[in-house]
Amino acid sequence: MATPRKELSTNSENRQTLAAACDVNDVLADISLRWKMQILYCINEGVAQFTTLKKAFPTLSDQILGKRLKELRAESLITASDIPETTPPQIRYATTEKGRELLAIILDLHHWGLKWKTVGNNYCTVNR
Amino acid sequence: MATPRKELSTNSENRQTLAAACDVNDVLADISLRWKMQILYCINEGVAQFTTLKKAFPTLSDQILGKRLKELRAESLITASDIPETTPPQIRYATTEKGRELLAIILDLHHWGLKWKTVGNNYCTVNR
């Protein structure tokens, strides 16, 4: 009689709980998706097409690359535009102001990581 | 004869590939673990014991809290010290300089999120 048998996964519930507590949890979840910031960085550096990005990361699959580009566009971190007069229609990506500001913060994070890295070892000693 | 049958999971291989490409990927993976930055923030604000943290996040389990505290200590983001003269021996946590500098960057990220958030909707329109 007592146990009402919980229906919903507390996994996704907790994600919502955290997002409700503070927006930054959503931001963290978004930017930590694998390859995402790396792709954004490359686009900002001029490696701006599907195929050139693929060459930049040989172990990154088409599927994830396409997914990440779609996400980045949906979040307005990059824009996509057709390159005219190309044999198979091609697309060039470019970072937005929003994307460039994010990259600046990621760079701060990078510097923080370097600053506090213990020599000869990772700053994170937790087993993975 | 051709296919040499790959042995290792490309999943963890790719994590290493990314970490080798740039340290910041490791940092991103670390700080985006659920509850981690939230716990660090609370400790910095003075909510500094196991039980008080548990009360602060009712849906956070003991197990994950213990795990996160262990990680935070291993990464030198917090320190742990005994409170003397307490009935069951108690522990108080405190942020380190490294932890406080990280929180400052997380705060930047928070501001970035607020700045670019589209009104009435999430800045992230990708389905989860």
Added chain:
DNA sequence: TTCTTTACTCACTTTGGGATGAGTTATTGT
């Protein structure tokens, strides 16, 4: 001696991110 509280740890199950293989649309070259 048993109860309570703090601060954990272990074993098991679930969930969703990420990898893989195959298929799709569009356009030009042969």
Added chain:
DNA sequence: ACAATAACTCATCCCAAAGTGAGTAAAGAA
């Protein structure tokens, strides 16, 4: 008609993060 290339999408499987239940050590209180 068929091949080639760019830029994707879909279905399926795997694995590690995260959740759940239970148990532990230490120290005093009843």
